[in-house]
Amino acid sequence: MIRIASFGLRRLAVPALAAALLSFTTMPSPAQPVAGAATKAGRAIERITPEALAVVATAHYRAVLTLTCSAQSCFGDFPAIGNRRRLNVTRVTCHLHSAQYAAYASGRIQLRSPGNVVTLAQFLPADYSTDWGFHLINSAADVQVPGGHGVNVSLSLAPGGGHALDAMCTAHGTLETLQ
Secondary structure, three states, X not given: XXXXXXXXXXXXXXXXXXXXXXXXXXXXXXXXXXXXXXXEOOEEEOOOOHHHHOEEEEEEEEEEEEEEEEOOXXXXXXXXXOOOEEEEEEEEEEEEEEOOOOOEEEEEEEEEOOOOOEEEEEEOOOOEEOXXXXXXXXXXXXXXXXXXXXXXXXXEEOOOOOOEEEEEEEEEEEEEEEO
16 A cells, blocks of 8 residues: 655645646637737747736627629628727528529638738538528637628639529627727
């Protein structure tokens, strides 16, 4: 039988457990853009400042967007959010109306930096399509949009299947006001 000295075990267990739990609760999710992020050898290094994550208020967010359609695709930009705000998009719903027998190919929601560079793309599969040209998209999303960034949506039909006539999308989520 092995005996362990109890005086040191109890003193070390509580601080070690508290430090481990604290490290799990203060880490942001992998999808969360972080101010000051840099890369090293192909891996992101996150620099988190407490001020960047302090949320003062949260409100329900829903924005409707009528897309512009041309040939076999439709696209549009959601309204930009201001500084000291962070938008958390949790669901995207769309309705695409096309020519009869046109097949839905793909859709995506994209996060764009202030320099108009795509920094994140999440694909939007169709949930339901009819032979009469009605395509419905209802997808869960996980897109966090910091102030100054933009979000756009694009929907596409399969080549040779007919033209896109009109489309509309709604983004659902929360809008946070940061300190």
